[in-house]
Amino acid sequence: MAEKTTITPRAEDYASWYQDVIRQGELAEPAEVVKGCMVIKPHGYAIWEKIQAQLDRRFKETGHKNAYFPLFIPESFLKREAQHVEGFSPELAVVTIGGGKQLEEAYVVRPTSETIIGHFFAKWISSWRDLPLLINQWANVVRWELRTRMFLRTTEFLWQEGHTAHASHEEAIAEARRMLEVYAEFAEGWMAMPVIRGTKTESEKFAGAVTSYCIEAMMQNGLALQAGTSHDLGQNFGKAFDVKFQNTEKQLEYVWQTSWGVSTRLIGGLVMSHSDDNGLVLPPRMAPIQVAVVPIYRKDEERQAVYEAADRLAAEARAKGLLVEVDKREGYKPGFKYFHWEQRGVPVRVEIGPRDLAASQVMIKRRDGADKRAVPMGELAGTLFGVMETIQGDLLARARERMEQSTLEVDSHDEFVGLMAPITAEKGGGKFAMVHWCGSPDCEARIKETKATFRCIPFEDRHGGPGKCLVCGGPSPRRVVAAKAY
Amino acid sequence: MAEKTTITPRAEDYASWYQDVIRQGELAEPAEVVKGCMVIKPHGYAIWEKIQAQLDRRFKETGHKNAYFPLFIPESFLKREAQHVEGFSPELAVVTIGGGKQLEEAYVVRPTSETIIGHFFAKWISSWRDLPLLINQWANVVRWELRTRMFLRTTEFLWQEGHTAHASHEEAIAEARRMLEVYAEFAEGWMAMPVIRGTKTESEKFAGAVTSYCIEAMMQNGLALQAGTSHDLGQNFGKAFDVKFQNTEKQLEYVWQTSWGVSTRLIGGLVMSHSDDNGLVLPPRMAPIQVAVVPIYRKDEERQAVYEAADRLAAEARAKGLLVEVDKREGYKPGFKYFHWEQRGVPVRVEIGPRDLAASQVMIKRRDGADKRAVPMGELAGTLFGVMETIQGDLLARARERMEQSTLEVDSHDEFVGLMAPITAEKGGGKFAMVHWCGSPDCEARIKETKATFRCIPFEDRHGGPGKCLVCGGPSPRRVVAAKAY
Numbered sequence: 001m002a003e004k005t006t007i008t009p010r011a012e013d014y015a016s017w018y019q020d021v022i023r024q025g026e027l028a029e030p031a032e033v034v035k036g037c038m039v040i041k042p043h044g045y046a047i048w049e050k051i052q053a054q055l056d057r058r059f060k061e062t063g064h065k066n067a068y069f070p071l072f073i074p075e076s077f078l079k080r081e082a083q084h085v086e087g088f089s090p091e092l093a094v095v096t097i098g099g100g101k102q103l104e105e106a107y108v109v110r111p112t113s114e115t116i117i118g119h120f121f122a123k124w125i126s127s128w129r130d131l132p133l134l135i136n137q138w139a140n141v142v143r144w145e146l147r148t149r150m151f152l153r154t155t156e157f158l159w160q161e162g163h164t165a166h167a168s169h170e171e172a173i174a175e176a177r178r179m180l181e182v183y184a185e186f187a188e189g190w191m192a193m194p195v196i197r198g199t200k201t202e203s204e205k206f207a208g209a210v211t212s213y214c215i216e217a218m219m220q221n222g223l224a225l226q227a228g229t230s231h232d233l234g235q236n237f238g239k240a241f242d243v244k245f246q247n248t249e250k251q252l253e254y255v256w257q258t259s260w261g262v263s264t265r266l267i268g269g270l271v272m273s274h275s276d277d278n279g280l281v282l283p284p285r286m287a288p289i290q291v292a293v294v295p296i297y298r299k300d301e302e303r304q305a306v307y308e309a310a311d312r313l314a315a316e317a318r319a320k321g322l323l324v325e326v327d328k329r330e331g332y333k334p335g336f337k338y339f340h341w342e343q344r345g346v347p348v349r350v351e352i353g354p355r356d357l358a359a360s361q362v363m364i365k366r367r368d369g370a371d372k373r374a375v376p377m378g379e380l381a382g383t384l385f386g387v388m389e390t391i392q393g394d395l396l397a398r399a400r401e402r403m404e405q406s407t408l409e410v411d412s413h414d415e416f417v418g419l420m421a422p423i424t425a426e427k428g429g430g431k432f433a434m435v436h437w438c439g440s441p442d443c444e445a446r447i448k449e450t451k452a453t454f455r456c457i458p459f460e461d462r463h464g465g466p467g468k469c470l471v472c473g474g475p476s477p478r479r480v481v482a483a484k485a486y
Numbered sequence: 487m488a489e490k491t492t493i494t495p496r497a498e499d500y501a502s503w504y505q506d507v508i509r510q511g512e513l514a515e516p517a518e519v520v521k522g523c524m525v526i527k528p529h530g531y532a533i534w535e536k537i538q539a540q541l542d543r544r545f546k547e548t549g550h551k552n553a554y555f556p557l558f559i560p561e562s563f564l565k566r567e568a569q570h571v572e573g574f575s576p577e578l579a580v581v582t583i584g585g586g587k588q589l590e591e592a593y594v595v596r597p598t599s600e601t602i603i604g605h606f607f608a609k610w611i612s613s614w615r616d617l618p619l620l621i622n623q624w625a626n627v628v629r630w631e632l633r634t635r636m637f638l639r640t641t642e643f644l645w646q647e648g649h650t651a652h653a654s655h656e657e658a659i660a661e662a663r664r665m666l667e668v669y670a671e672f673a674e675g676w677m678a679m680p681v682i683r684g685t686k687t688e689s690e691k692f693a694g695a696v697t698s699y700c701i702e703a704m705m706q707n708g709l710a711l712q713a714g715t716s717h718d719l720g721q722n723f724g725k726a727f728d729v730k731f732q733n734t735e736k737q738l739e740y741v742w743q744t745s746w747g748v749s750t751r752l753i754g755g756l757v758m759s760h761s762d763d764n765g766l767v768l769p770p771r772m773a774p775i776q777v778a779v780v781p782i783y784r785k786d787e788e789r790q791a792v793y794e795a796a797d798r799l800a801a802e803a804r805a806k807g808l809l810v811e812v813d814k815r816e817g818y819k820p821g822f823k824y825f826h827w828e829q830r831g832v833p834v835r836v837e838i839g840p841r842d843l844a845a846s847q848v849m850i851k852r853r854d855g856a857d858k859r860a861v862p863m864g865e866l867a868g869t870l871f872g873v874m875e876t877i878q879g880d881l882l883a884r885a886r887e888r889m890e891q892s893t894l895e896v897d898s899h900d901e902f903v904g905l906m907a908p909i910t911a912e913k914g915g916g917k918f919a920m921v922h923w924c925g926s927p928d929c930e931a932r933i934k935e936t937k938a939t940f941r942c943i944p945f946e947d948r949h950g951g952p953g954k955c956l957v958c959g960g961p962s963p964r965r966v967v968a969a970k971a972y
Contacts, residue, residue, distance in 0.1 A: 029609075031602075033563075034556040034593065035584070039606055042551035042621070049552065065528035066535065070520040071595075071626055071642050072579075077519075093558075094583035095595065098521070098641075099630030100576055107520065109557075109581065109595070120517075120525055135528070140557055140626065144585030155584075156557050 007343075009277045014221045015426045019150065021271055024343040025280035028150050028267075036148040036155030040264065043344055044151075046288035047267055048158065052138065054190055055160065055262065058182045064134040064162060069116050071140075072107035077115040080240040084114065087207020091143040093155075109142040114208060114233070114259055117163045118241030125165060125255060127246045132175070133165040141263075151268030152225070152486045159263035162230075165255040167247060169234065172256035173211075176230045179260040180213045183228035191266065192283040192396035193217050193273045194403055195227055196432075196481060198456030203444055206259075210234035216455045216481060218403040219272035222423065222430020224455045224485035227269050230260035268486075274368070274395050280345030281368055283395045284388035291317055291324040291384055292341035296334045296353030309377070310352050313362065316381040322388070342367060347391050348384060366391060407432040409463055409479065413446070413470050416482070420450040423484045433482045436467040438474035446471045447482055455481040493829075495763045500707040501912045505636065507757055510829040511766035514636050514753075522634040522641030526750065529830055530637075532774035533753055534644065538624065540676055541646065541748065544668045550620040550648060555602050557626075558593035563601040566726040570600065573693020577629040579641075595628040600694060600719070600745055603649045604727030611651060611741060613732045618661070619651040627749075637754030638711070638972045645749035648716075651741040653733060655720065658742035659697075662716045665746040666699045669714035677752065678769040678882035679703050679759045680889055681713055682918075682967060684942030689930055692745075696720035702941045702967060704889040705758035708909065708916020710941045710971035713755050716746035754972075760854070760881050766831030767854055769881045770874035777803055777810040777870055778827035782820050782839030795863070796838050799848065802867040808874070828853060833877050834870060852877060893918040895949055895965065899932070899956050902968070906936040909970045919968045922953040924960035932957045933968055941967040 007024055008016040022028055027044030031037040040048065056066070072095060078085045093109040096102060110116065117135070125133060138160045148154050162179055166172040180197060187193045195215035205212035209231035217227045237243070238254035247253050274281040284290050293314055295306040307328065314324040325346075327337050334351070341349055351363040351372075362380055365372045368391055375383050410416045410433040423430045437443060437454065444454060447470075463479040493510055494502040508514055513530030517523040526534065542552070558581060564571045579595040582588060596602065603621070611619060624646050634640050648665055652658040666683060673679045681701035691698035695717035703713045723729070724740035733739050760767040770776050779800055781792040793814065800810040811832075813823050820837070827835055837849040837858075848866055851858045854877055861869045896902045896919040909916045923929060923940065930940060933956075949965040 029606075031556045031606075033560055033605060034558050034602075037556040037558065039556070040554040042553050045552045045554055048554075066531045067528050068526040068531055068534075068644065070517045070523040070525070071628065072520050072523065074519055090586055092583075092585070093581050093593075095579050096582045097578075097580035097592075099578070099632070106583075107579075116517075116520075119519060120515075123515075142557065146585070158554065 064136045084208035118237040122243045131167045136162045162260040176232045176258040180230040190285045194400045198458040221428030224483040228262040233257040279343035282345035284347045292346045293326045293350045294337045420452045434479040435470040436476035438469035443471035550622045570694035604723040608729045617653045622648045648746040662744040666716040676771045680886045684944040692717045707914030710969040714748040719743040765829035768831035770833045778832045779812045779836045906938045920965040921956040922962035924955035929957035
């Protein structure tokens with residue numbers, strides 16, 4: 001069976017393009033034998049490791065410690081928090097048989113761990129001295145999904161979930177906001193993916209939260225991607241799991257909790273922020289390989305000199321901290337190798353052949369579009385280092401520009417309906433509509449009739465303060481983001 | 487309910503001691519609401535992170551790449567390899583309900599991933615050019631266990647599983663042996679836990695392997711702990727999952743595979759290699775905190791000067807790469823803090839008070855036993871660095887000595903039965919009996935009547951070559967290790 005090796009152009013079918021980029025970039029493939037699951041292939045997993053390394057460092061710097069809680073959760077635990085069970089029940093995978101026997105109480109495979117962690121927090125916390133308790137877990141979770149897309153929505157996914165307990169609501173809110181900012185800075189500074197920081201509406205918040213905060217990114221097709229969330233859980237889980245502490249006035253009080261997470265979904269966001277019709281484009285800070293060196297030679301006697309120069313230049317670049325691969329595969333033409341590294345999103349390609357050797361130069365080619373140019377060998381490592389910074393900045397600037405150009409202030413409901421109607425994940429054309437909303441669930445329901453949702457109420461109002469609700473004309477404190485989303 | 491805070495002496499009940507050390511060291515606790523599972527607490531998880539960092543680096547240096555495969559495996563997959571299903575069937579957790587519906591085919595929660603990975607290898611491999619394929623996965627696995635012990639045997643555990651495919655049996659065997667040696671060097675060089683490298687007998691090998699290799703360590707109570715295994719899978723899974731490649735002669739051939747893994751069980755081995763009746767003892771290379779600095783002061787006016795000196799000394803030690811914690815918790819006496827860090831296995835404690843300040847010195851105390859001694863402040867960082875190396879070496883030497891002293895050559899079956907009879911995990915007194923064995927399953931069965939098993943046939947014969955089988959008197963090529971084990 002011949003496999004497809006080309007990439008559908010974005011303009012033709014954005015959804016197919018996305019799948020093609022992931023396949024040709026060897027990031028992942030659907031695990032068709034396990035419904036809705038995927039295999040994360042080495043190149044995709046290497047990106048996840050970069051995400052993990054960066055976030056883990058930031059979590060530790062902000063005082064969090066990693067721990068690990070059971071994969072299985074007694075089914076009864078989920079029922080203790082009314083909204084939580086309502087939100088997650090339809091998505092559960094349930095273990096009913098263990099060691100050959102029917103279980104007395106079934107276990108659910110964790111869809112998230114607030115409940116099981118709440119149970120242990122109750123054992124660990126007794127005094128204000130035990131607070132704040134700042135825990136993070138790197139884990140797999142399972143949510144039974146009907147419609148899946150690699151990375152963006154899969155039945156099993158990898159993520160981190162922070163779970164913290166505090167002595168006051170103010171402290172918990174500050175924690176939830178702090179971690180959202182950690183996510184936002186990582187998304188923008190490392191993934192070159194601009195995000196809007198904001199608050200979820202009541203109908204969109206996490207099942208069991210008092211308030212959910214989120215970062216929302218815009219993909220190339222204009223659809224929104226919720227890239228990270230952080231929840232102020234109030235005392236909801238504290239009450240459900242009886243997590244009490246003696247405060248400094250010696251009174252018993254329920255703890256105030258937060259939870260926050262990002263997942264392998266970020267990789268989907270990364271793909272859809274920068275890639276093009278030739279395949280994956282990665283910002284240098286997220287690229288497992290930043291420089292691919294392709295040696296060029298026709299005759300065997302040329303090979304040794306070219307290889308030696310390639311190895312020497314690679315060593316110099318590595319000494320600057322760059323991740324370099326010299327492609328010495330035999331039996332492949334340079335053009336094949338260019339294509340190979342292009343599809344894998346390597347930010348810069350270096351070509352070196354006998355004529356370059358003679359001229360003491362190499363050719364470099366940026367993955368994100370600029371023409372090839374010659375660089376003197378002695379300047380290569382320094383040049384590459386600078387080019388990485390430039391690419392990183394350019395990708396962020398381009399993504400920002402796209403988001404700004406596709407963000408509109410919309411003031412009429414008819415106009416809003418007309419704007420949203422043709423938008424699909426396949427055809428693209430998505431927009432962020434900044435609309436006034438009175439805050440009522442009824443008006444939000446009207447918005448949802450278009451299949452768009454309120455993505456968030458931005459922390460920062462860049463759209464002129466109060467106005468009148470798009471639907472009912474009632475007073476609105478500020479514009480909110482409405483968009484179709486993944 | 488008052489919790490126990492003391493540690494049962496080893497001589498009284500080794501099994502209780504083990505649990506007490508883990509509890510007081512805050513490594514883990516049983517997750518009593520999820521049968522046979524545990525919570526790995528931050529201090530325990532930090533040790534796991536050190537294990538991961540070291541092994542992951544070694545795996546990458548030997549050419550392996552990380553990937554991630556689904557948690558769920560179609561039940562039918564396990565049945566394709568006859569020995570494999572027989573070995574794992576009794577231990578499976580089975581998901582029968584997903585998204586509120588009974589599943590048409592149940593999924594098992596992976597007990598190990600040979601089958602699902604075999605399925606994908608078949609898709610990825612077609613030519614000798616695709617080989618070797620060297621993959622590793624960090625993951626959780628589930629094996630339904632009736633009798634569990636924290637870290638040593640839990641229903642869910644964390645591990646890594648390497649899975650590789652090769653063009654020849656020789657290459658696969660070399661890979662399996664190479665990775666066993668990676669494990670052995672890590673166990674000895676970093677965990678200070680000496681191991682015997684060897685081959686499993688037919689009855690003890692992995693379900694589905696041609697040959698299993700292992701490293702076996704001896705715990706303080708003389709019981710054996712299988713600390714890591716590496717399997718030559720031959721073409722068994724290649725045939726079960728139709729993983730074929732075109733060899734250089736253009737003929738189709740099944741691939742030769744290996745798998746190898748270590749788990750959170752290693753943490754149990756670490757605990758039982760070095761700890762004492764005062765709690766956890768960690769070799770410096772595995773200690774998340776290597777130096778605990780305890781400032782001592784009576785009057786508030788002394789505090790600032792002591793804190794400043796402590797911070798400065800800590801900074802100097804950190805500059806040498808040491809992991810230092812300055813314990814500034816208010817309201818706790820120095821004795822409480824000593825006890826705290828002792829129970830957590832911190833290799834060296836530094837005490838600094840006003841009199842030390844005056845004398846420009848500090849007191850240092852090794853966790854592994856030697857007396858306190860004074861060190862001039864200016865020499866502290868260098869001294870600590872050297873002390874870490876000394877402790878690391880001393881712990882390994884002590885563990886080696888213990889293993890040698892508890893290893894006996896046994897030549898009579900009666901003597902062997904008498905030797906093994908009184909040994910239990912609680913009472914200890916375990917020995918490695920080096921016995922001659924003819925290789926027959928019948929004689930092995932007689933050995934197993936004592937509840938001891940053949941741990942391995944050592945690669946290196948340190949016990950004098952051939953002899954006569956302990957049971958039947960038949961010819962034996964070399965002595966093998968028989969012991970009671972975890």
